[in-house]
Amino acid sequence: MTKNKDFFQLVCEVTQQIPPGRVTSYGAIARFLGSPQSSRMVGWALNATKSGMPYIPAHRVVNRNGMLTGKKHFGTSSAMAQLLQNEGVKIEENQIQNFKNIFWDPSLELI
Protein backbone atom coordinates (compact mmCIF):
# COMPACT_ATOMS: atom_id res chain seq x y z
CA MET A 1 0.00 0.00 0.00
CA THR A 2 1.30 3.01 -1.35
CA LYS A 3 2.62 4.34 1.85
CA ASN A 4 1.90 4.10 5.50
CA LYS A 5 0.14 6.91 7.27
CA ASP A 6 2.19 10.03 7.46
CA PHE A 7 4.02 10.78 10.65
CA PHE A 8 1.61 13.65 11.01
CA GLN A 9 -1.41 11.35 10.78
CA LEU A 10 -0.02 8.90 13.31
CA VAL A 11 0.77 11.63 15.79
CA CYS A 12 -2.78 12.90 15.44
CA GLU A 13 -4.29 9.51 16.13
CA VAL A 14 -2.08 8.79 19.11
CA THR A 15 -2.62 12.22 20.59
CA GLN A 16 -6.37 11.82 20.31
CA GLN A 17 -6.13 8.52 22.19
CA ILE A 18 -4.63 10.26 25.21
CA PRO A 19 -7.24 9.99 27.96
CA PRO A 20 -8.20 13.13 29.89
CA GLY A 21 -6.15 13.83 32.96
CA ARG A 22 -3.20 12.08 31.38
CA VAL A 23 -0.18 13.37 29.49
CA THR A 24 2.54 11.98 27.28
CA SER A 25 5.85 13.13 25.93
CA TYR A 26 7.06 13.86 22.40
CA GLY A 27 9.72 11.20 22.75
CA ALA A 28 7.16 8.60 23.84
CA ILE A 29 5.09 9.20 20.72
CA ALA A 30 8.13 9.35 18.48
CA ARG A 31 9.40 6.14 19.97
CA PHE A 32 6.01 4.50 19.55
CA LEU A 33 6.06 5.47 15.89
CA GLY A 34 9.51 4.00 15.51
CA SER A 35 11.55 7.18 15.34
CA PRO A 36 12.78 8.00 18.85
CA GLN A 37 15.15 10.59 17.50
CA SER A 38 12.50 12.27 15.44
CA SER A 39 10.86 13.70 18.52
CA ARG A 40 11.04 17.06 16.75
CA MET A 41 8.75 15.71 14.08
CA VAL A 42 6.14 15.17 16.76
CA GLY A 43 6.21 18.84 17.55
CA TRP A 44 6.06 19.65 13.87
CA ALA A 45 3.04 17.36 13.47
CA LEU A 46 1.22 18.86 16.43
CA ASN A 47 1.93 22.27 15.01
CA ALA A 48 0.07 21.23 11.88
CA THR A 49 -2.80 19.77 13.91
CA LYS A 50 -3.66 23.15 15.35
CA SER A 51 -4.45 24.22 11.83
CA GLY A 52 -7.49 22.65 10.18
CA MET A 53 -7.61 19.56 12.32
CA PRO A 54 -10.32 18.22 14.60
CA TYR A 55 -9.73 18.80 18.27
CA ILE A 56 -6.26 17.51 18.99
CA PRO A 57 -5.42 17.57 22.70
CA ALA A 58 -1.91 18.71 21.95
CA HIS A 59 -1.87 20.29 25.39
CA ARG A 60 -1.59 16.76 26.74
CA VAL A 61 1.74 16.40 24.99
CA VAL A 62 4.74 17.78 26.80
CA ASN A 63 8.47 17.31 26.72
CA ARG A 64 10.43 14.69 28.66
CA ASN A 65 10.71 17.05 31.61
CA GLY A 66 6.94 17.40 31.91
CA MET A 67 7.32 21.07 31.06
CA LEU A 68 4.79 22.81 28.83
CA THR A 69 7.38 23.79 26.28
CA GLY A 70 4.81 24.18 23.50
CA LYS A 71 2.45 26.45 25.37
CA LYS A 72 3.84 29.36 23.39
CA HIS A 73 2.34 27.87 20.26
CA PHE A 74 -1.15 27.73 21.68
CA GLY A 75 -1.65 31.40 21.12
CA THR A 76 -2.08 32.21 24.77
CA SER A 77 0.55 31.60 27.38
CA SER A 78 -1.70 29.83 29.83
CA ALA A 79 -4.07 28.11 27.40
CA MET A 80 -2.13 24.86 27.62
CA ALA A 81 -1.81 24.97 31.38
CA GLN A 82 -5.46 25.97 31.74
CA LEU A 83 -6.63 23.03 29.65
CA LEU A 84 -4.50 20.59 31.59
CA GLN A 85 -5.58 21.97 34.94
CA ASN A 86 -9.16 21.81 33.72
CA GLU A 87 -8.72 18.07 33.29
CA GLY A 88 -7.26 17.66 36.74
CA VAL A 89 -3.60 17.89 35.84
CA LYS A 90 -1.65 19.95 38.33
CA ILE A 91 0.62 22.53 36.76
CA GLU A 92 3.15 24.71 38.49
CA GLU A 93 5.41 27.14 36.69
CA ASN A 94 4.49 25.57 33.37
CA GLN A 95 5.64 22.25 34.73
CA ILE A 96 3.40 19.25 35.28
CA GLN A 97 3.28 17.94 38.83
CA ASN A 98 3.17 14.17 39.30
CA PHE A 99 4.12 14.04 35.64
CA LYS A 100 5.42 10.53 35.92
CA ASN A 101 2.30 9.61 37.84
CA ILE A 102 -0.10 10.68 35.10
CA PHE A 103 2.26 9.83 32.27
CA TRP A 104 0.45 7.95 29.50
CA ASP A 105 2.58 5.75 27.31
CA PRO A 106 1.02 4.84 23.93
CA SER A 107 3.15 1.72 23.60
CA LEU A 108 1.87 0.51 26.96
CA GLU A 109 -1.83 1.37 26.84
CA LEU A 110 -2.58 2.18 23.23
CA ILE A 111 -0.88 -1.01 22.13
Add this chain to the structure above:
DNA sequence: TAGCTGACGCCCT
Protein backbone atom coordinates in the same frame (compact mmCIF):
# COMPACT_ATOMS: atom_id res chain seq x y z
C1' DT B 1 18.08 26.52 -5.47
C1' DA B 2 20.00 25.88 -1.08
C1' DG B 3 19.90 26.60 3.64
C1' DC B 4 17.76 27.21 8.18
C1' DT B 5 14.68 26.42 11.68
C1' DG B 6 11.84 23.71 14.64
C1' DA B 7 6.21 21.79 20.51
C1' DC B 8 12.91 17.18 21.58
C1' DG B 9 15.98 13.54 23.26
C1' DC B 10 20.14 11.63 24.42
C1' DC B 11 25.29 11.45 24.48
C1' DC B 12 29.62 13.40 25.48
C1' DT B 13 32.97 16.57 27.60
Add this chain to the structure above:
DNA sequence: CAGGGCGCCAGCT
Protein backbone atom coordinates in the same frame (compact mmCIF):
# COMPACT_ATOMS: atom_id res chain seq x y z
C1' DC C 1 26.94 18.46 38.80
C1' DA C 2 26.49 21.33 34.53
C1' DG C 3 26.75 22.76 29.85
C1' DG C 4 27.12 22.03 24.94
C1' DG C 5 26.57 19.43 20.71
C1' DC C 6 24.66 16.11 17.72
C1' DG C 7 20.84 13.57 15.22
C1' DC C 8 16.31 13.28 12.73
C1' DC C 9 12.63 14.66 8.96
C1' DA C 10 9.83 17.94 6.96
C1' DG C 11 8.28 22.46 5.94
C1' DC C 12 9.19 27.30 5.12
C1' DT C 13 11.91 31.59 3.46
